[in-house]
Amino acid sequence: MTSAECGVEHIVPLYRGGKDRMSNLALACRSCNLRKGTNISGLDSTSKTEVSLFHPRQERWNEHFQVETEAGAIVGITPTGRVTVTSLEINSPTQLIARQLWIRLGLFP
Template sequence: MNPYYTLVADRAAHRCEYCRAPEIVFNFHFEVEHIVPLYRGGNDEISNLALACRSCNLRKGTNTSGIDSTSNTEVSLFHPRQDRWDEHFQVQTESGAIAGMTPTGRVTVTGLGMNSQAQLIARQLWIRLGLFP
């Protein structure tokens, strides 16, 4: 396990810092990931670490930006230490979908596959159980 797991997980309230999935419903710990990957000049400082579910972490990989489909410009992915989640995303409680409200939100939702069928089904259940958002 990552030596920073406890600190990072506690800071994130044991939720994925990208899609807000609750760690408690999984049978394993979420991953400590580099917001700016080492590959892209990131570091191991706590300010560059985020808690991520397996789905978000795998899809994010070494990406730090994407092309916004509305503006057709390259924008940064959501940065958990610099951005406020509720300024970039909105949860649609009926469907369980996460809507990107800004270019950063849109590229993050798309790039991390936040509204895959599996994610939507899980999120609807979490909402019914009072575990999300």
């Protein structure tokens, strides 16, 4: 499986009491899933508070993130968005290169 391929992840990890239910499962790229690990929250650098990572089953993506199409970067626009971008290293060099290609091909956003 490459970074660009998706796998099923537990939004709330089993280690943290999450369940093997559809409501707790989501597709995630391999690199994001590995970086997330057992984390469910992180420290927001702006507000200096601990906030939950983005929950794809309960929250709307566009309320927490924006895309800088020129650079291919995803920007967190809320504490949850910022923590998720930072924790999952969503704008790593490899991810940016892949996202720029997807944008050029009309596959993203």
